[in-house]
Amino acid sequence: EQMAIIKTSEDYMKRQVRELVAENKKLSTNCAAADEHIMELNRQLGNYEKDKSCLI
Incomplete structure (x- = not known):
């Protein structure tokens, strides 16, 4: 009986x-995709800031 309990517990843990x-x-x-998206947004922000400073 104790072996059956251990086996059931082991199966549950494996699952x-x-x-x-x-x-x-x-x-x-998902985290890797979010990191890539953040890098792209930071690149775009840098481009925006550069373009903005050229207009002023």
Whole structure:
């Protein structure tokens, strides 16, 4: 009986690990995309500031 409880617990933990790994991968991908977007926006801001200073 105790072995069955341990096996059930182990299966549950393995399933949790798989779910967490998948969630971590998804969040890491989203984070990388957000970082790229931030870099692009900063580049655009720099261009805007440069153009703005040329007009003044």
